[in-house]
Amino acid sequence: MTKENYRSPRVGIGNAPLMEAVGNRQITVEGAAGILLYESRCVKISAGKMVIAFHGRGLRLRCISGSCVEIIGFISNIEYLC
């Protein structure tokens, strides 16, 4: 297996965010531009041309960096607002 296989899929699809989910308990969003709303029942993240809304219970931002946000909690619904 070469290094090419490990390259992020974002390379091929422009500036679309990359989301990695572990069940419905943890989601990592790469390519996030900012946080629009942060509540325990809803987290809205700006990701370029779209806004992604995560609904659930006990939602928390575990890690916030320049382009990456990690959300933990009980996620019941993911909504794309384009």
Next chain:
Amino acid sequence: MLVDLIRFIKGYVVFRVVGKSPERLLNITSHRGVMLWNAQPGADGLEASVCIAEYRSVRQCARKAGVRTVILQKHGLPFWAARYRGRTGILIGAAIGAALLVFLSQFIWTVSIGETAHVSEARLRGLLADSGVRAGVLRHAVDTAQAQRHILLQVEELSWLSVNIVGSHVRVEVKEKVPKPGLEPNARPCNLKAAADGVITDMQIGDGITQVKTGSGVRKGDLLVSGVQLTAQNKVRYICAKGKVMADVRADKDFFVPQKDWRTTVTETATRHFCLDVMGARLPCSLSLTHFDSAVCSEQTNRLTVNDVALPLGVVTETTRGIQTVSSVLTENEAKKRLQKEVLLWELFEKGEGRRVSKQLAFDAGPAGFSCHARCVFNGNIAESVDFSVEGEYN
């Protein structure tokens, strides 16, 4: 865990963001590379934690975001140290304590030895001390390999020994040699003969032809069990006779105690000398001026023990008693008691193997002292193996 430790050392504050849009603060801080953690929405606003070094940046970001920050809690070493800034004694004490801990950790505190069946612990401790393995020596100065070699050469009963240094504790693991099983020598032809005069009470014969019966009397040297056996083919076979022949044997002995007795005893007066034992070094704590021409000295060490571990800190008590020789004239009762004791010792150490069946003591008092004639009957094994040579081949 490590991250928490680093945060504690650097110090951090928990703050609340009050304002219209606290999310803006998160965005600005993340873009500026200010590390926030534990950001969680609360009823009164967003709460988060940040290192104290970055809190100034957070306030600048808050001003830009149009929100206000309020410190809720302060944690970490800088705040803790600031609380005790006025109490330098505590800091100096802590520093001295830490230095003392590091310094004392360089020494051996305790030496423990694994269980042994035949080699005494005191002997091993002595040999370890000779090799430089004892409480109070520098840990790095201990040559474990040399100590192992030295002790294995000195103690023949040991097959393996390991000296392990764990922190300030020396653990000595020992393994004793397994004794060789008692191999029966080549069965040379032998008879069983009586070792003493007696009356046979019981016989347990393994090999050989029994020549006597229970109840018969035998004299010393009489043949009890013969090693010459006649086979079914009328051939003579020479074997080693084995067995036990129990017999009642009479034993007589005279004991004598002089009337005037010289006895060496210790005096009632004793002097005690105390020493403080710290890591093997003894610091005298008392002074005694009493002098004895001849004296016996006993030593007792009481060590401080924590969790069943004897620490190298204790009090050594040296008790010295003088020796004196006193003469006394024995009364008849005293003489009888002493003679009875001597008879008991004779039974125990000279006739220990046999069971005593009867005992008669006859006391007599003379001008020089008291005498006692002991007449006892012991029941024991009188069979003794006596080899005999056979000319020619035998099987």
